[in-house]
Amino acid sequence: MKDNKLSKNILKMLSEKKIEEKDILSVCPIDLSFEGEYILGYVFLTDTNLGVLKSDVPEGYKHFFRGTKVHKKIEEEDLAEYEVTLFELSKMKHLHTERLIGAVLLTAEYEGKPLKIASLTNTYLEQLNLFVRHTKNIMNGKPFDYEIVGNEAEEEDEESLYCPICGTMYPDPAKKVCPKCTNKRTIFARVLKYFFKYKFSIAILFLSYGLGAAISVVWPYLSGKVLFDHVLERDNEFLASFGVSGKYVLALLILAVVMIGSRLLAELTNTVQMALMARVATSTVKDIKSDVFSAMSKLSLNFFTSKQTGGLMTRVLNDSNRVTEFFIDGIPSIFVQGLTIIITFVVMYRLNWQMALIACILLPLLVFMTVKLRPGLWNLSGKRHRAEKAVSGKANDNLTGARVVKAFGQEDAEIERFINPNNNLKEAEINIVKLRNRFTILYSLVQEVSSIWIWIIGVFFVLKTDKIDLGVLLTFVGYVSQLNGPMNFFSRVFRMWSESINAAQRLFEIIDSIPEIREKEDPVRLMKPRGEIELNNVTFGYTVSRNVLKGINLKVKEGEVLGIVGRSGAGKSTLVNLISRLYDVKEGSIKIDGVDVKDLSLSDLRKNVAMVSQDTYIFMGSVAKNIAYGNENATGDEIIRAAKLAGAHDFISKMPDGYDTIIGASGKDLSGGERQRISIARAILANPKILILDEATASVDTETEKAIQNSLKLLVKGRTTLSIAHRLSTLRDTDRLIVIDNGRIVEEGTIDELDKKEDGIFHKLNELQNKSLAGGSF
Amino acid sequence: MAEINTFEKEAEEMTAMHVITKNDKFERTGGGFVDLTYNGVKYERVKVVRLFPFTDADKYISIRENTDKAKEIGIIEDLEAFDEETKEILREQLRLNYFTPVIQKIMSIKDEYGYAYFHVMTDKGECNFAINMASNAVTKLSDSRLIIMDLDENRFEIRDVNALTQKERRKLDLFL
Numbered sequence: 001m002k003d004n005k006l007s008k009n010i011l012k013m014l015s016e017k018k019i020e021e022k023d024i025l026s027v028c029p030i031d032l033s034f035e036g037e038y039i040l041g042y043v044f045l046t047d048t049n050l051g052v053l054k055s056d057v058p059e060g061y062k063h064f065f066r067g068t069k070v071h072k073k074i075e076e077e078d079l080a081e082y083e084v085t086l087f088e089l090s091k092m093k094h095l096h097t098e099r100l101i102g103a104v105l106l107t108a109e110y111e112g113k114p115l116k117i118a119s120l121t122n123t124y125l126e127q128l129n130l131f132v133r134h135t136k137n138i139m140n141g142k143p144f145d146y147e148i149v150g151n152e153a154e155e156e157d158e159e160s161l162y163c164p165i166c167g168t169m170y171p172d173p174a175k176k177v178c179p180k181c182t183n184k185r186t187i188f189a190r191v192l193k194y195f196f197k198y199k200f201s202i203a204i205l206f207l208s209y210g211l212g213a214a215i216s217v218v219w220p221y222l223s224g225k226v227l228f229d230h231v232l233e234r235d236n237e238f239l240a241s242f243g244v245s246g247k248y249v250l251a252l253l254i255l256a257v258v259m260i261g262s263r264l265l266a267e268l269t270n271t272v273q274m275a276l277m278a279r280v281a282t283s284t285v286k287d288i289k290s291d292v293f294s295a296m297s298k299l300s301l302n303f304f305t306s307k308q309t310g311g312l313m314t315r316v317l318n319d320s321n322r323v324t325e326f327f328i329d330g331i332p333s334i335f336v337q338g339l340t341i342i343i344t345f346v347v348m349y350r351l352n353w354q355m356a357l358i359a360c361i362l363l364p365l366l367v368f369m370t371v372k373l374r375p376g377l378w379n380l381s382g383k384r385h386r387a388e389k390a391v392s393g394k395a396n397d398n399l400t401g402a403r404v405v406k407a408f409g410q411e412d413a414e415i416e417r418f419i420n421p422n423n424n425l426k427e428a429e430i431n432i433v434k435l436r437n438r439f440t441i442l443y444s445l446v447q448e449v450s451s452i453w454i455w456i457i458g459v460f461f462v463l464k465t466d467k468i469d470l471g472v473l474l475t476f477v478g479y480v481s482q483l484n485g486p487m488n489f490f491s492r493v494f495r496m497w498s499e500s501i502n503a504a505q506r507l508f509e510i511i512d513s514i515p516e517i518r519e520k521e522d523p524v525r526l527m528k529p530r531g532e533i534e535l536n537n538v539t540f541g542y543t544v545s546r547n548v549l550k551g552i553n554l555k556v557k558e559g560e561v562l563g564i565v566g567r568s569g570a571g572k573s574t575l576v577n578l579i580s581r582l583y584d585v586k587e588g589s590i591k592i593d594g595v596d597v598k599d600l601s602l603s604d605l606r607k608n609v610a611m612v613s614q615d616t617y618i619f620m621g622s623v624a625k626n627i628a629y630g631n632e633n634a635t636g637d638e639i640i641r642a643a644k645l646a647g648a649h650d651f652i653s654k655m656p657d658g659y660d661t662i663i664g665a666s667g668k669d670l671s672g673g674e675r676q677r678i679s680i681a682r683a684i685l686a687n688p689k690i691l692i693l694d695e696a697t698a699s700v701d702t703e704t705e706k707a708i709q710n711s712l713k714l715l716v717k718g719r720t721t722l723s724i725a726h727r728l729s730t731l732r733d734t735d736r737l738i739v740i741d742n743g744r745i746v747e748e749g750t751i752d753e754l755d756k757k758e759d760g761i762f763h764k765l766n767e768l769q770n771k772s773l774a775g776g777s778f
Numbered sequence: 779m780a781e782i783n784t785f786e787k788e789a790e791e792m793t794a795m796h797v798i799t800k801n802d803k804f805e806r807t808g809g810g811f812v813d814l815t816y817n818g819v820k821y822e823r824v825k826v827v828r829l830f831p832f833t834d835a836d837k838y839i840s841i842r843e844n845t846d847k848a849k850e851i852g853i854i855e856d857l858e859a860f861d862e863e864t865k866e867i868l869r870e871q872l873r874l875n876y877f878t879p880v881i882q883k884i885m886s887i888k889d890e891y892g893y894a895y896f897h898v899m900t901d902k903g904e905c906n907f908a909i910n911m912a913s914n915a916v917t918k919l920s921d922s923r924l925i926i927m928d929l930d931e932n933r934f935e936i937r938d939v940n941a942l943t944q945k946e947r948r949k950l951d952l953f954l
Contacts, residue, residue, distance in 0.1 A: 034810050034870075036874045062905070065929070101876050102878045102933050172929075180895075550846075
């Protein structure tokens with residue numbers, strides 16, 4: 001989206017205003033008017049001015065948003081008339097980007113009054129941010145900073161943002177995958193790779209398929225032509241070639257043995273096929289599932305919060321099965337059934353070419369039908385997947401929220417709400433079955449017609465001419481019915497193909513998605529961590545339109561205990577999430593021991609930063625395993641010590657199975673406080689250099705809190721600790737406090753210092769909590 | 779004791795609901811913003827926020843201070859109760875705040891490897907945009923109303939799916 005160059009036409013116009021190309025330091029396109037209409041325009045920056053160019057959109061103008069623009073080598077000459085407004089930077093203050101719901105607004109104070117400078121869609125937001133940074137620099141009297149330019153992704157080589165094949169812009173510049181050019185064939189090839197691991201089994205599989213096909217081709221010949229025309233007709237010439245001339249009973253016997261043998265062989269190949277198929281299919285499904293799961297685990301938290309877990313489960317569980325179905329059942333069959341059809345026709349042709357022609361007269365019809373009906377299937381199976389996702393998402397939603405549903409007596413309403421997606425799924429299934437049936441019916445119709453057709457023509461030939469014998473006719477009928485199987489198969493195979501590729505596409509999407517949090521190549525190891533934290537101008541938001549943290553500057557010394565206070569939603573938890581790099585900052589930097597967290601090895605970072613958060617998670621397994629999560633080598637002694645420090649030892653020892661009690665999903669139910677204590681023990685055992693307590697004692701009673709507080713006192717020794725709490729009493733032992741409000745640090749100091757500021761937030765909160773405690777205790 | 783009263787007042791203030799009526803004065807500013815005089819206090823360049831942007835766009839409009847905290851000054855219960863000029867002043871702000879082109883015609887939707895490419899005609903002109911199929915880019919407000927978010931979180935809306943032609947609906951089938 002690099003439109004940050006002004007066209008020659010605009011430059012010519014600007015030179016009339018004495019602004020030359022070399023004066024222009026930065027440009028950002030804009031595309032909205034204040035009235036909420038699309039326009040064409042730019043904002044640009046010179047040493048002294050900020051200029052706005054606006055022009056109406058010409059008739060029939062097409063708007064292209066991210067990922068859709070097709071790269072044009074020669075830009076069309078922009079001839080629109082632009083209206084120019086210039087603002088003097090010296091009169092401008094407080095330049096600010098404001099994110100609205102559907103637009104972005106650039107505002108400032110100009111000559112002391114608030115002013116809207118320009119508005120635009122989110123499309124150019126990144127560029128605008130860059131522009132604003134440049135402008136602020138110039139406004140502050142600093143020289144133009146070329147460094148900023150170098151760091152921004154959108155300033156990359158323009159060519160590299162577009163697909164070299166079709167010239168369309170990549171939807172995700174970090175991934176450089178062009179969806180339009182990733183066709184079904186490449187997906188197919190990629191799935192095939194999974195099977196290469198089982199080359200040997202697959203080779204045997206093909207061999208047995210081939211054998212099976214050969215037998216099925218020979219069978220009608222034996223039971224038709226050989227039996228009737230040679231043995232029963234006493235064809236000595238034929239029998240002589242096998243050395244049984246004249247011995248008809250023996251010949252019959254041999255034929256019977258050969259026939260039985262070939263049947264047995266057919267059954268044997270069948271068994272081998274099934275066994276091999278089961279093995280290869282399950283192994284491949286396993287491989288794909290592991291790949292998807294490991295890819296998914298590496299993705300950042302953002303990915304999971306932006307999707308319903310139910311939908312993700314469908315992907316991992318169902319899709320991998322669907323993928324293999326076609327490859328295991330489909331591909332070998334295509335090969336074998338195709339071969340059967342070809343050989344059958346060759347044999348038929350050799351037996352009697354007129355009859356062969358008659359038998360296959362309806363085939364072109366089948367090909368035509370297939371080509372015509374196939375695209376429908378592709379869409380239908382995509383639709384069914386979405387319906388499936390909705391149903392499992394809904395079910396998942398409901399099961400996890402069962403407590404609330406029951407508490408509000410909403411079971412019936414929820415059932416009602418489940419019916420809708422469930423119905424959609426039914427419809428989607430029916431639509432697929434309908435289309436499939438159309439295939440099957442048409443195929444069998446053609447089949448039946450050809451079969452009857454052969455009988456009629458055949459009998460006519462046998463009666464009226466001497467051209468064919470009864471045996472040949474029977475062989476022909478046998479062959480035509482033999483074609484039944486392959487034909488039916490081909491009616492199904494396109495459905496299998498589209499479902500499989502559809503599912504594969506969804507899986508590869510996950511495998512291919514690049515985690516937003518990536519470890520740098522050759523990361524810095526944190527061998528002897530000191531636990532110093534430094535935040536420089538950190539800005540962050542979960543969505544483009546709202547920043548949760550704004551320009552946070554903070555320094556935490558080694559071994560310091562820092563308390564973080566603030567109203568709910570102020571950004572406290574977000575701040576600590578950034579320090580353990582669950583998310584990456586939008587602007588600014590976070591350093592641990594002077595190294596940017598983005599440069600640190602992720603495993604070192606996670607090992608040295610442990611978090612006890614407000615939502616505790618208990619995995620299925622024993623209490624001991626839960627405490628030792630991420631620390632498998634811990635001894636029983638260490639586990640018990642950690643539990644003691646966390647005040648968990650007592651209730652654990654009271655459980656009948658002690659530390660071996662199975663807790664989690666299906667195990668014993670723990671209370672909120674108990675869960676919390678287990679997760680504190682987990683953090684204690686991890687022995688991190690930086691400890692983050694995010695409302696760690698929020699759901700335990702006052703007595704237990706005291707106990708934990710005491711153990712925390714021991715725990716925080718030699719560690720840097722960040723502690724978030726609503727209950728200010730929790731923070732009594734901190735060295736320093738910061739108060740966060742609306743994403744900014746508004747107060748900072750020791751408890752005493754802060755309490756002295758009578759109009760400060762902390763003072764107010766403290767008073768309020770003391771008063772309400774005092775009020776409650778009369 | 780006096781202090782407790784201030785806290786109580788604050789708590790009361792947090793829970794109180796102020797209603798802005800047609801007697802309160804909205805004014806345009808030179809810089810393109812709106813000022814409000816409410817209970818004798820002048821609030822500069824206030825924020826205009828819809829509380830039910832989809833279900834009841836012109837009812838329950840929250841007017842908030844232009845500060846980081848964006849404290850609520852009051853709520854307009856129904857925009858229709860105001861005179862034409864005030865309505866227009868507020869609508870001007872809303873139009874930009876909630877800029878969302880409405881899709882009137884669907885030329886094509888192509889589903890390609892995890893992304894869907896839309897080519898549509900909106901009330902604001904012809905648009906080409908792409909959405910990520912894996913994220914929840916399409917929000918179903920009701921059975922027939924959709925909000926579609928492109929890769930940059932630009933919004934597009936389909937007001938009524940049933941108003942589209944059969945052919946267009948089929949293109950949209952993927953998302954219904």
